[in-house]
Amino acid sequence: MRIAIHPDAAAVGEHAARILASTVERKPDAVLGFATGSSPMATYEALARHRLDELAFDRVRGFALDEYVGLPAEHPESYRSVIDREVVQRLGLTPGNIRVPDGAAEDLEAACRAYEDAIRASGGVDVQLLGIGANGHIGFNEPTSSFASRTRVKTLSPRTREDNSRFFGGDVTQVPMHCLTQGIGTILDARALVLVATGTPKAAAVAQMIEGPLGAFCPATALQLHANATVIVDEAAAAELRSHAYYRHTEANRPAWQLP
16 A cells, blocks of 8 residues: 655545546546545545646546445536536536436435446446545445455444535535445556545544454455555545655655655
């Protein structure tokens, strides 16, 4: 696992954006995995600057990590709306190339199977962007999620609903109880993973993910199993890492061919 520590959220976003942009430069029709929440927003802002530098994203294909169940697609906090607003419009993506799980489907299990089929039919995700929850979740894979799990219905934990209530005017009762999420097994199928985390509230989860024992109680520890996982954090999110100095040393001496 590659660990990069930066001074602030803007630098975290720029580093992650360079990885995604370099993928699109090499493969204009790359398949990218898009995360929502607060942490990835700086990455999308930085990617928009690459677009201004004439990097074209119109052939990029993409899959969102998750979606709330029962929230209308037109609701401003549905992930369909968030992805359209923060990613598709900002980067000039072709809307028909970007898929989000169908949280309004009559048959949710069938919708999950269809999503898995669509990812496979695309050839698989080239780079999956991830955030991490304060309880260690990735996607909406809450603690005790199986590392072999696939796209499925999940019940959100009270902690996750409380954390996400900031997007719903602080009213936790407005946060849906259920979601559709790519499973950990689905996420691990991506050819590369890039996880971004910023702020003191994420420090404990980041330390557990990187330096703690592998275990389903911290779903993000699954990244320890991936051959190409990059974790990019700011100083606040890195505060509880025991090997902080070693990660800085390794990144400072990284061979040029391993960059960005």
